[in-house]
Amino acid sequence: MLTKKQLDLLKFIQKRVQADGVPPSFDEMKAALDLRSKSGIHRLITALEERGFIRRLAHRARAIEIVKLPESLGGEPTTGFSPRVIEGDRPKGPRPANIEPVAVDALELPVMGRIAAGVPIEAISHVSHHVAVPGPMVSGKGQHYALEVRGDSMIDAGINDGDVVVIRETATADNGDIVVALVEDQEATLKRFFRRGNAIALEAANPAYETRVLPEEKVKVQGRLVGLIRTY
Amino acid sequence: MLTKKQLDLLKFIQKRVQADGVPPSFDEMKAALDLRSKSGIHRLITALEERGFIRRLAHRARAIEIVKLPESLGGEPTTGFSPRVIEGDRPKGPRPANIEPVAVDALELPVMGRIAAGVPIEAISHVSHHVAVPGPMVSGKGQHYALEVRGDSMIDAGINDGDVVVIRETATADNGDIVVALVEDQEATLKRFFRRGNAIALEAANPAYETRVLPEEKVKVQGRLVGLIRTY
DNA sequence: ATCCAATTGCTTCTTGGTTAGCATTGCTCA
DNA sequence: TGAGCAATGCTAACCAAGAAGCAATTGGAT
Numbered sequence: 001m002l003t004k005k006q007l008d009l010l011k012f013i014q015k016r017v018q019a020d021g022v023p024p025s026f027d028e029m030k031a032a033l034d035l036r037s038k039s040g041i042h043r044l045i046t047a048l049e050e051r052g053f054i055r056r057l058a059h060r061a062r063a064i065e066i067v068k069l070p071e072s073l074g075g076e077p078t079t080g081f082s083p084r085v086i087e088g089d090r091p092k093g094p095r096p097a098n099i100e101p102v103a104v105d106a107l108e109l110p111v112m113g114r115i116a117a118g119v120p121i122e123a124i125s126h127v128s129h130h131v132a133v134p135g136p137m138v139s140g141k142g143q144h145y146a147l148e149v150r151g152d153s154m155i156d157a158g159i160n161d162g163d164v165v166v167i168r169e170t171a172t173a174d175n176g177d178i179v180v181a182l183v184e185d186q187e188a189t190l191k192r193f194f195r196r197g198n199a200i201a202l203e204a205a206n207p208a209y210e211t212r213v214l215p216e217e218k219v220k221v222q223g224r225l226v227g228l229i230r231t232y
Numbered sequence: 233m234l235t236k237k238q239l240d241l242l243k244f245i246q247k248r249v250q251a252d253g254v255p256p257s258f259d260e261m262k263a264a265l266d267l268r269s270k271s272g273i274h275r276l277i278t279a280l281e282e283r284g285f286i287r288r289l290a291h292r293a294r295a296i297e298i299v300k301l302p303e304s305l306g307g308e309p310t311t312g313f314s315p316r317v318i319e320g321d322r323p324k325g326p327r328p329a330n331i332e333p334v335a336v337d338a339l340e341l342p343v344m345g346r347i348a349a350g351v352p353i354e355a356i357s358h359v360s361h362h363v364a365v366p367g368p369m370v371s372g373k374g375q376h377y378a379l380e381v382r383g384d385s386m387i388d389a390g391i392n393d394g395d396v397v398v399i400r401e402t403a404t405a406d407n408g409d410i411v412v413a414l415v416e417d418q419e420a421t422l423k424r425f426f427r428r429g430n431a432i433a434l435e436a437a438n439p440a441y442e443t444r445v446l447p448e449e450k451v452k453v454q455g456r457l458v459g460l461i462r463t464y
Numbered sequence: 465a466t467c468c469a470a471t472t473g474c475t476t477c478t479t480g481g482t483t484a485g486c487a488t489t490g491c492t493c494a
Numbered sequence: 495t496g497a498g499c500a501a502t503g504c505t506a507a508c509c510a511a512g513a514a515g516c517a518a519t520t521g522g523a524t
Contacts, residue, residue, distance in 0.1 A: 003501065021302055022236050025480055037504050042482065044502090057233075057283070061480055061512060106338035106364030110284075129281050132338035132366040137463045158390040158462070178464075227384045230390070230460040231369045232410075235479095257469060269515050274471070279512085291521055293469055348511070 001051060002070060005165065008033060009044045010053055014066055015220040023064040049076065057127060105135035115147040115180065115190050133166050137227035138221065143169040144226070147180070147190070154178070154190055157205035159228060166227035171220070184218050233283055234302060241265060241276045242285055246298055255296040287337055289368060299337070337367035341398060345410065347379040347422050365398055369459040376458070379412070379422070386410070386422055388439035391460060398459035403452070410442040410457035416450050425453065429438065 002010065012032045016024045026038040026045075035041065045064070046109065048054045053070070057063035110127040131146050138144045149163045159165065173179045173193040181202055182188050191202035191212075200219040203211040234242065242453050244264045248256045258270040258277075267273065277296070280286045285302070289295035310347045342359040370376045381395045389410060391397065405425040413434055414420050423434035425442075432451040435443040 005502070020236075021239055022234060026482095027480070035503070037506090038481075039483075039505085040501095042504055045481095047501090059481065059510060060279075061283075061510095062235050063233055063283070105362075106366075107341070108284075108337070125283050127284075130284055130287070132363040132364065134338075134461060135461070137461075155390065158387065158392040158395070160390040163390075185313070226460040226464050228460070228464075229366060229369075232458050232460075237513070259469075269517095270470075271472080271516085272512095272514050275511095275513070291470065293522070295470095310495070374480095 002053070005033070007070065009041070010066070010069070011062060013054070014069065017066060023062045025062055054138050067151055106132045107135060107138065108132050109138070109144050109146045111146045111148060111164065113147065114150045115188055131164055131229065133227060133229060137166055138168070139155050145169070145223075149190060153204035153206045153209045155206050157192070159190070159205070160230065164228070164229045165225055166229070167223035168226045169223045173221045173224055180222040182220040182222050183212075183214065188222065190225070234285070238263070238276055239302065242280055242298070242301070245286070245296060246301065248257070249298060255294045257294055322460070329449050333429070338364045339367060339370065340364055341370070341376050341377045341378045343380060343396065345379065346382045347420055348382045363396055363461060365459060365461060369398055370400070377401070380421065385436035385438045385441045387438050389424070391422070391437070392462065394462070396461045397457055398461065399455035400458045401455045405453045405456055411453050412455040414452040415444075415446065416455050417452070420454065
């Protein structure tokens with residue numbers, strides 16, 4: 001699963017976290033592996049993340065967390081500390097029976113920033129905070145996350161400025177679904193999805209906005225709307 | 233996952249909460265980290281929130297709660313720990329002094345049946361089931377419950393048929409609030425509330441419905457809309 | 465009305481993560 | 495054996511985030 005270098009790096013990170021409580025920076029890792037450049041570290045880190053050994057926040061200093069260790073390394077990763085119910089989504093399989101003393105059927109999802117429901121602007125970026133959502137809303141498979149809606153383009157669908165929408169990650173959608181679409185790898189936008197031959201129509205739920213029709217290569221579906229939470 | 237500064241601040245907050253039962257103010261944190269300005273604290277706090285270690289209420293004094301601790305700090309967040317008040321409402325007053333590494337900041341509210349947003353029909357009756365709602369939605373005082381909305385009379389307020397609305401029990405309302413009103417001790421209805429002298433106007437958010445104006449004796453406010461949850 | 469606390473804008477400096485391009489090594493497969 | 499590929503290594507430039515400071519404002523409480 002891991003190459004030697006990857007394993008070395010993982011071990012080093014682990015040691016540092018245990019010792020300091022603070023994960024090393026790229027420069028520190030570079031020094032530890034006796035490299036002269038950070039780019040190698042970057043690749044190794046990417047590989048570790050891809051393999052599920054670590055988790056990180058993009059573009060955040062030292063935002064690395066070890067998720068599991070290879071068996072060769074005392075395995076049993078998170079030993080002693082518990083399932084992370086906080087981040088991301090609940091792992092498949094039956095819910096971990098423990099945890100909640102009293103059963104609150106809910107889980108925390110990360111809010112990945114705002115999405116411009118009006119004129120598309122911001123891309124989905126970083127975690128700003130977390131929000132609890134009812135369990136049934138995210139039942140089933142797939143990863144979920146939340147976004148704060150900006151603008152009024154979906155107002156006729158009952159989605160107001162400031163609402164938090166819950167999104168299930170998926171790359172496909174059916175006609176009429178409300179989706180998070182990435183347009184030209186640039187703009188993330190919340191719109192109703194329609195396929196018209198080889199083109200995709202992204203339709204706002206507000207007559208003031210025009211429907212955008214784009215060739216399918218220019219549109220990537222990132223997720224589908226599964227829930228909405230509004231606090232007055 | 234955390235930088236040194238972030239970790240230091242988290243440790244300090246933890247210590248203070250344990251010692252006093254009350255989280256420190258920005259100024260106290262500023263002093264503890266030996267800074268000359270609070271803005272630095274603000275940023276660190278934001279980072280901690282983003283990383284899911286704390287949770288907070290915006291614009292509220294000392295409204296910080298530690299959600300989890302890094303493993304390096306005796307971590308052990310969700311384990312072994314104590315029940316949280318789930319049913320009913322959040323207790324007022326300071327949270328229990330210990331850390332509540334509760335996995336999910338949410339609580340279950342009873343759904344008290346359906347409310348006709350259109351023509352008023354059903355009265356609030358029995359508990360049909362429960363839903364989890366985000367903690368911050370019901371923060372503050374008062375009892376809360378949920379209702380399922382029937383009809384389309386509030387559709388221009390972004391409240392659709394089938395939505396679940398979260399209501400805080402209260403007997404009073406300000407102009408423009410969306411309330412659950414009991415009309416002539418008979419019909420419960422979800423409408424916008426306006427006082428006009430001695431009369432009460434209950435206004436739908438849908439031009440197809442007429443505003444009802446009633447003498448104030450005939451209208452009892454039962455609760456105020458504080459949140460909305462929709463599952464697609 | 466006043467105080468205290470939190471939020472925000474702006475500036476500056478430092479630290480740290482991201483990328484692109486190119487070279488090297490070791491391995492597998494035809 | 496040599497093409498192809500994956501993993502690494504390096505340089506170097508770039509830019510975003512962390513950290514701090516000051517000042518002005520807003521929100522809550524009393």
